[in-house]
Amino acid sequence: MTRAESAYLARVARLGCACCNLLGFDMSDVQPEIHHPREDQGMAQRASSYLAIPLCAEHHRGAHGIHGDRQVLRQLKCSEIDLLAWTIGRLNS
Numbered sequence: 001m002t003r004a005e006s007a008y009l010a011r012v013a014r015l016g017c018a019c020c021n022l023l024g025f026d027m028s029d030v031q032p033e034i035h036h037p038r039e040d041q042g043m044a045q046r047a048s049s050y051l052a053i054p055l056c057a058e059h060h061r062g063a064h065g066i067h068g069d070r071q072v073l074r075q076l077k078c079s080e081i082d083l084l085a086w087t088i089g090r091l092n093s
Contacts, residue, residue: 005049009034015090017056018083019065019072033060037080053083
């Protein structure tokens with residue numbers, strides 16, 4: 001990973017969890033994990049670091065998170081691409 005990628009991912013992480021934000025939760029004290037969407041990617045492939053989404057552990061790896069049964073996406077009525085759009089929008093605002 002390049003220095004530029006590391007700096008970008010640090011900016012993404014400072015946004016806080018995308019799902020928590022969209023649900024209206026204040027998770028400013030929680031360090032998010034970085035999720036790499038797999039839309040149009042093979043199982044062993046990882047999306048570019050510039051397509052990363054910040055998620056708390058529960059929304060990333062939890063039972064109802066992105067790598068679980070994905071209930072949080074149904075609750076938000078969105079997809080990983082919608083979360084990516086939120087991330088990019090917040091970074092550019």
